[in-house]
Amino acid sequence: MTPPTLPPPRRRRPGTSLAAAALAVALTASLAACSSAEAPSSGTASDGGPVTLQVWTWNLKGTDPRAKAVIDKYHQLHPDVTVKLAEVGGTAETASKLLAADKAGDTPDVVQLEYRGVPAVVTAGAVKDITADVAGVKAGIEPNIWALTTFDGQVYGVPQDIGPMVLTYRKDLFDKYGAKVPTTWAEYAKAAEQIHKKDPSVYIASFSAAQLEFFAAQAAQAGAQWWSNDGKTWKVGIDSEASLKTADFWQDLVERDLVKVEPLLTPEWNAQVNSGKLLSWAAAAWAPNxxxxxxxxxxxxxxxxxxxxxxxxxPAVPFLGGSAFLVPAKSKHAKEAAAFAAWLGASDEGSKAQLSLDIYPGGNAGRQATLTHEPPRLMPQQKDFYQVTDQVIKNTTIPVTWGPNVNVAQTAFGDALNAAALNKTSFRAVYQATQQAVVADLQKSGYTVSK
Known part of the structure; x- marks a missing residue:
């Protein structure tokens, strides 16, 4: 499914950077027969001289020998190209840095962004249309994944990794407490109650209010769409009844002290995971790593x-997370940058190589290779891990549209939901207030919003 055409805003507020494009993605994933696709062969500058590509990334760490092996392989294939990796933060930080670098006229050649962050830089004109540059590798990625970086038929990036949603759990402690691995959210609530009753210091999971993408995915799984667009107008469904029912579910668990109110990856969270006090994480296939x-x-x-x-x-679910490599509009070596992104994300060799980095590849060859790959280091005994996630990908059939002001939703949602969890106040009220903030911001920015 191609992302909807986004009507331009009639006016913008000075100094406001909005992601003014919809990221609507048909997420029907199937492991179809892999077609071989090779990246463009361009490895030298237009004048025939050597090229150095500056790459902003966070999961290709220059200090990681596994990443070095991947880059060394590219250097062997393209001896006139030198790839230099610079580690940057997550999507919000990287997007801000890129926009600032674009204004200054000093950008990298390749930049990694999560899919939800792509519309902001596309709308700002900070990344290049690379449709022609990567046309030769399109067959190496399924259409629904390719659509993650495609707007109005133009390609702005090459997908690198995807996030099929799974529940990762402590099997030994689920067995110890006699809890069944839940197949429904109702069973999840029962397991949470059973575990906490057996040991009040133990919780099935933490409740992290800042995870906007997770709660949006929850709502989508329940039948809601937080943003939708018909090509002319926006509709916001954060306070739709299907969405609010998911809010009720989590409020019930919080109020009964069946989940621990704790942000992810804090020292406290890390300690509780290590000590067996938090027993699961509902996220995606990247969670084990x-x-x-x-x-x-x-x-x-x-x-x-x-x-x-x-x-x-x-079993229908959306993807959660994942990222792509984009070419900044002011890259000094745009064709060579697109060739590198295409090789890493879509060529048989590059896509397979990502498995060595504990990345779930979006390319067909890499996804096929998962089926015979060793499981993640967290669960070496679960030999069917990639068979499980393969089936999840086949059930990843829920399309998601990211609206033009995800940043506004994040600001309105995270802190307020955390306060509601700590103070035992209404989660519904937070969703409704976020709805109002998002709608008001769209209208103020000049968009038409339907009721």
């Missing part, structure tokens, strides 16, 4: 299962 990074001594005790369902028998 994150857990391993903070609790390596717990390896061998975890497993992953498909995400619990809101409607029994309906």
């Amino acid at each position: 994150v857990i391993y990074s903070v609790a390596p001594d717990t390896a061998g005790t975890w497993e992953s299962a498909p995400l619990p369902q809101w409607t029994p028998g309906d």
Whole structure:
């Protein structure tokens, strides 16, 4: 499904940077027969001289010998190209840095962004249309994943990794407390109650209010769409009844003290995961590698299962997270940059190489290679990990549209929901207030919003 055409705003507030494009993605994923696709062969500048590519990334760490091996392979294939990696922060920080660098006229050649952050830089004109540069590798990525970086038929990036949603849990402690691995969210609530009753110091999971993407995915799984667009007008559904029912679900668990109100990846969270006090994380297939990074001594005790369902028998989910490599509009070596992004994300060799970096590849060859790959280091005993996630990808059929002002939603939502969780006040009120803030911002920015 191609992202909807976004009507331009009639006016903008000075100094406001809005992601004024919809990221509507058809997420029907199937492991179809892999077609071989090779990246463009351009490896030298237009004058035939050597090229140095400056790459902003966060999961290709220059200090990681595995990343060095991948880059060394590219250097072997393209001896006139030198790739220099610079580690940057997450999407919000990287997007801000890129926009500032674009204004200053001093950008890198390649930049990594999460999919939700792509519309902001596309609308600002800070990244290049690379449709023609990467046309030769399009067959190496499924259309629904390729659509993550495609707007009005123009390609602005090459998908690198994807996030099929799973529940990663402490199998040994679920067994110890007699808790069944939940297949529905109702069963999840029962397991939370059973675990906490057996040991009041132990929780099925933490409740992290700042995870906007997770709560948007929850709402989508329950049948809501936080943003939608028909090509002319926006509709906001953060306070739709389907969305509010998910808010009620989490409020019930918080009020009954069945989940621990604790942000992710804090020292406290890390300590509780290590000590067996937090037993699961509902996220995506990248979660095991994150857990391993903070609790390596717990390896061998975890497993992953498909995400619990809101409607029994309906396994449909959206993707959660993932990123792409884009070429800044002011890159000094745009064609060579596009060739590198295409090789890493879509070529057979580059896509497969990402598995060595604990990344879930978006390219067909890499995804096929997962089926015979060793499981993540967190669960070496779960030999069917990638078979489980393969089935999840096949069930990843819920399209998601990211609106033009995700940043406004994030600001209105996270702190308010955390306060509501701590003070036991209404989650519904937070969702409704976020709805009002998002709608008001769209209208003030000149968009038409339907009721």
